[in-house]
Amino acid sequence: MEAPFEAVVAFHSVSKVYGHGAGEVRALDDVTVVVPRGGFTAVMGPSGSGKSTFMNVAAGLDDVSAGEVLVAGHPLHRMDDRARTILRREQVGFVFQSFNLVPTLDVRENVLLPFELAGRRLNAEERAWVDHLISVLGLADRVDHRPGELSGGQQQRVAIARALAPRPAVVLADEPTGNLDTRSSREVLGLLRTAAREYGQTIVMVSHDPVAASYADRVLVLADGRLVGDHDAMSPQQIAELLIGFEAGVA
Amino acid sequence: MTARSDLVLGSRREVGTVGLVAGMCGFYASALLIGSDLLTVDARAAGGESAVGILLGAVAAVFIAVAVYVAAVVIANGVDTVVAGRLRQIAVLRLLGADARSLRGAVVRGATLVAAGGAVTGVLAGTLVGDLTRSVLVGRGSLRDADYTWFPVLAVPAAGVIIVAAAAASWAGSRTVLSATPAQALLGAAVPMPQTRAVGARRRVAAFGLIGCGGLVLLGAAALGEQGGAAGFLLAAFGAMVSGTGILLGARLVVPALVALASRLLGTDPPSKVAARNAVREPGRTTRSTMGLVIGVTLVTTFAAGFAALRTAAHSWDHLTAAQAAQTDQVLRNVSVIMICVVIVSSAIAAVGFVSTMSLGVIQRTREIGLLRALGFTAGQVRTMITKESVALSATAVTFGMALGLAYGALGAQALVGVQTDGFVWGVPGLVLAGIAVAGVLLVLAASWVPSSRAVAVAPVEALRAPG
Numbered sequence: 001m002e003a004p005f006e007a008v009v010a011f012h013s014v015s016k017v018y019g020h021g022a023g024e025v026r027a028l029d030d031v032t033v034v035v036p037r038g039g040f041t042a043v044m045g046p047s048g049s050g051k052s053t054f055m056n057v058a059a060g061l062d063d064v065s066a067g068e069v070l071v072a073g074h075p076l077h078r079m080d081d082r083a084r085t086i087l088r089r090e091q092v093g094f095v096f097q098s099f100n101l102v103p104t105l106d107v108r109e110n111v112l113l114p115f116e117l118a119g120r121r122l123n124a125e126e127r128a129w130v131d132h133l134i135s136v137l138g139l140a141d142r143v144d145h146r147p148g149e150l151s152g153g154q155q156q157r158v159a160i161a162r163a164l165a166p167r168p169a170v171v172l173a174d175e176p177t178g179n180l181d182t183r184s185s186r187e188v189l190g191l192l193r194t195a196a197r198e199y200g201q202t203i204v205m206v207s208h209d210p211v212a213a214s215y216a217d218r219v220l221v222l223a224d225g226r227l228v229g230d231h232d233a234m235s236p237q238q239i240a241e242l243l244i245g246f247e248a249g250v251a
Numbered sequence: 252m253t254a255r256s257d258l259v260l261g262s263r264r265e266v267g268t269v270g271l272v273a274g275m276c277g278f279y280a281s282a283l284l285i286g287s288d289l290l291t292v293d294a295r296a297a298g299g300e301s302a303v304g305i306l307l308g309a310v311a312a313v314f315i316a317v318a319v320y321v322a323a324v325v326i327a328n329g330v331d332t333v334v335a336g337r338l339r340q341i342a343v344l345r346l347l348g349a350d351a352r353s354l355r356g357a358v359v360r361g362a363t364l365v366a367a368g369g370a371v372t373g374v375l376a377g378t379l380v381g382d383l384t385r386s387v388l389v390g391r392g393s394l395r396d397a398d399y400t401w402f403p404v405l406a407v408p409a410a411g412v413i414i415v416a417a418a419a420a421s422w423a424g425s426r427t428v429l430s431a432t433p434a435q436a437l438l439g440a441a442v443p444m445p446q447t448r449a450v451g452a453r454r455r456v457a458a459f460g461l462i463g464c465g466g467l468v469l470l471g472a473a474a475l476g477e478q479g480g481a482a483g484f485l486l487a488a489f490g491a492m493v494s495g496t497g498i499l500l501g502a503r504l505v506v507p508a509l510v511a512l513a514s515r516l517l518g519t520d521p522p523s524k525v526a527a528r529n530a531v532r533e534p535g536r537t538t539r540s541t542m543g544l545v546i547g548v549t550l551v552t553t554f555a556a557g558f559a560a561l562r563t564a565a566h567s568w569d570h571l572t573a574a575q576a577a578q579t580d581q582v583l584r585n586v587s588v589i590m591i592c593v594v595i596v597s598s599a600i601a602a603v604g605f606v607s608t609m610s611l612g613v614i615q616r617t618r619e620i621g622l623l624r625a626l627g628f629t630a631g632q633v634r635t636m637i638t639k640e641s642v643a644l645s646a647t648a649v650t651f652g653m654a655l656g657l658a659y660g661a662l663g664a665q666a667l668v669g670v671q672t673d674g675f676v677w678g679v680p681g682l683v684l685a686g687i688a689v690a691g692v693l694l695v696l697a698a699s700w701v702p703s704s705r706a707v708a709v710a711p712v713e714a715l716r717a718p719g
Binding site: 056061062081085086088089090094096102103105116119 | 528619625711
C-alpha cells in the first residue's frame, strides 16, 4: 500500500438507495472513483445530486446498498458500527457546515479530542504539531475559550485544527463555508488548500459553491447520484457554467 | 397578541411531567387529608379529644406544602428544559412578530393548564383510592364504622395551591424565552449557550445568614434538650426550617461545585470528561434537578435518623422495664415506617422530575451526540457518558441529602429526649440509608437507560441532520 498512487478513498460501483417501490431514491448510482493520497478534491453538484450521501458513505456514517467503499485500505462496507467508529477515529477528520465543536469543551480540548478518544498521549512531535496548528490558525489566544465565545469563522478554524491534528488519512469537509461570511470563507478555504499543498493532507470537500470548489485541484461533479464529471482545477466561472449546464439539463 | 402555547411549548407530551407531578401532588394531598380525617374521626368516636384533629391537620398541611414545593421545583425545571430546547423555534416566532412577553405568557398558560388538569385528576384519584381503602378496612372490621368524610373539602384549596405554584414555577422556568432574539432565527451556525446568571450579593448574604442562624438555633435547641420541655423540639423544628430555607436559597452557589467535584471522581477518559461538563452545563438546571432530590432524601433521612436516634436513646433508659423497652421500640419503629411512607412522596416527585430532565436534555443534544459519534465515540462510550452524567447528579443529591438528614434527625431527637439520655442523642438508620442508596442506583438506571438507548439508536448521520 506504499505505492505513490495510494488510494485513500476508493468507491467501486457504489449505490445507495433510500426507500423502495415508487418512493425509491437512488442517492448514489453506480459511482466509481478513487481519491489518491494528497491533494484537495471538491465534490460538486446541484442540491439532491447525492453530495451529502457521498460524504456520509465515505465517512462510514451511512451504509451502502451495493458496491465497495475503501478508506485507507479498509473495506468499510464489510465493517460493523464499532469497527467503523474506530476507523473514523483513526483515519478520518471532519469539518462540517455547522455545529462542529463540542460546546462544553474549550478550544484546546476540542482540538485534542481525537487523541483522547484514541486513548493516547501526545508525543513531543505531535504536541509541537498541535501548537503549530493552533498558532497558524490564529487561535493561540483563544485556547481557553468555549465555542460559544467564538465567531463562526473562529469555530470553523478550530474544527480545521481538530481535523488536521491527528494527521488522518483523509479530511472530509461538508460545506465548510456554508455558514460563513465571505471573508471567513476565503480564509477557511485558503487554510484547507494550504493543508493539502504544504502538509500533503488529503482533503475531500463537498460544496455547491463554485468559488469554494475553485480552491481545489480536482473537481468531481455529481448529478442524480451519478458521477458525471472529473476535472482538474477550474476557475469559479468555469465551474459555475458547468453546474448551470447540469441544472438546465435537469430542468 | 396572544400566542398559542403549543407553538412555544411543543406537544403536550413534552410538558407531560408538569401534569404528572401536579397529579402526584393532588393525589398525595387528598389521600393525606382523608387519612388525617380518618384518624381524627376515629379518635373522636373513641372518646378522644378534638385537638388531635388540629394537630394532624397542621402536620398534613406541612407535608403537602413540602410536596408542592418539590413539585414546583420540578415544574420550573421541566419548563426551563423544554424552552431551552425550543429557542430556535421561539426565535422564529419572534422574527415573525411575536413579542417576548406574550410568548412567555403563553408558556405559563400552557404549563398551568396542564398542571391544573393533573392536580384535579390527582385529587379525584386520591379521594377515590382513599375512600376505597377505608371502605375495605371498615368492611373487614379493622376500622370503626363512623361518620367519615367522603370528599376532603380542604383538597380544593390544596389543588388551588398546586395550580398557583405551577403558574409561579413555570413563570420562573420560562425566563429563557426572553433571551431568544429574532436575529437568532437567522443564524445557522451559532450554538446558543444560555448565559449563567450570577448569584446576587443579597441572595448570597441571605443564604449564608439563614444557614448560620438556623444552625445556631439548632445547636441551641440541642442544648435546650438537656433541660427538657417542649421548647427544645419546637426550636429545633424552627432552626431546621430556617437553615433549610438558607440552603435552598444558596443552593445555586454550592450545588454546581459539589456536582463538579463528584464528577471529577468519574474518570478522565473522554466520555467521563464530557459527562462531567454536561452535568454542570447549565448551573440553574443542575441545581434544581439536584435540589428536588436533596429535599426528598433529606426528609426521609431526617425521619429515619430521628427515630433511629430515639430508639438508641430509649435503649439506654434504665427506668424502663424490659417489656416497656420492647414496646417503646416497637411503637417507635412503627411510627418511623409510617412517617417515612408519608414523606417519601416528595422523593418520588423529585425522581420523576430528574428522569424527565435527563431524558429531555439528551433528546435536545441529539446533534451533539451525532457529532461525538462522527468523531469516534462508540455507542458504548455515548451510553457511558450519559450514565455518568446521571451518576454525578444523583450521587451528589443522595450524599448531600443524607448528610443533612442525619444532622437534622439527630439534633431533633436530642432536643426531644436529651434530658432523659446521657450524652448526645444520635443514630444511623443503616437499613434506610442502604435503601436510599439502592433507590439512587435505580434512579440512575431509569434516568439514563432510556435516553441513552434512544441516543445510540439514532444513526450519526440522522443525528447530525437533527434540527438544532
